[in-house]
């Protein structure tokens with residue numbers, strides 16, 4: 172088994188005037204989840220369609236399990252499961268019939284297909300609805316059945332195109348749990364999403380795309396750290412004249428002091444160990460700390476917004492910038508007009 176289960180190099184696709192993909196590179200390690208994150212029209216589905224052999228790239232290549240998707244589409248199809256963004260199941264058939272149909276289209280025997288369908292209906296808590304037609308399913312039930320259908324043949328690689336779009340929070344959580352279970356069993360997942368919290372909750376690696384280009388990639392943690400500004404709040408047991416000076420070297424920008432002199436707050440780099448350093452620094456000047464809180468930046472508010480906030484997609488430059496352990500993706504994008512891809516971490 173190759174260590175990189177999905178590999179994409181220079182993937183390019185144009186629809187008329189629209190450059191859906193403009194040279195996208197990424198890879199997905201075996202047994203991990205990659206979150207392909209981007210707004211409407213970013214190119215997510217186009218990438219999925221190419222990798223699942225439903226569309227041909229204009230240039231570049233994709234490999235699944237080491238197999239080229241253009242040269243050997245049949246081989247690739249045997250190894251993958253797909254839960255497409257547009258409904259692919261038949262609304263007039265029951266859940267059970269739909270799964271049986273998926274089994275029948277692969278090489279599964281009737282009995283194997285029937286047994287597997289029953290097992291999946293149970294696993295996705297659809298047994299009660301199994302013999303009702305899909306038309307009457309709720310959105311969440313439908314997405315769970317999509318997921319069940321995609322793993323009928325136990326494929327080692329799974330493509331999930333926006334698996335939770337339109338679901339209520341409870342249904343989302345259930346779909347997330349199912350995805351986590353699959354990965355625990357060793358399945359490799361490429362998941363597209365517009366939701367940063369979803370990528371944050373599920374993905375080992377996140378690739379952010381916008382207008383067909385990769386604009387950032389890294390672990391959720393790296394992307395959050397790259398946005399820099401976690402908020403530190405310290406409650407002192409009593410006001411102390413040396414408190415501000417003690418922590419000033421450890422924070423970014425000014426330290427704010429509450430009117431009663433007992434609460435300090437400041438922006439800090441979201442690096443590990445910062446809370447320990449702050450407590451030590453205060454302790455060293457004899458300040459007692461009652462409470463310390465760190466609010467980590469969220470992918471939603473901080474990272475994604477700054478990445479797709481208009482700085483990026485207007486430039487023509489092609490050079491990707493490797494920031495190493497990047498400190499501020501947002502800052503770099505703001506201060507450099509010819510940067511359009513930022514690699515966070517190694």
Ligand SMILES: Nc1ncnc2c1ncn2[C@@H]1O[C@H](COP(=O)(O)OP(=O)(O)OP(=O)(O)O)[C@@H](O)[C@H]1O
Nearest residue numbers: 186189191209210211212213214215216217218365
């Ligand atoms: N078959 C097609 N014909 C013409 N244009 C297309 C076609 N498929 C995609 N596009 C265009 O390519 C761009 C990328 O589309 P794509 O569906 O890949 O985006 P997406 O990231 O999946 O968006 P969404 O989050 O809305 O699903 C869009 O501008 C879209 O309009």
Ligand SMILES: [Mg+2]
Nearest residue numbers: 215216217256
């Ligand atoms: Mg899409």
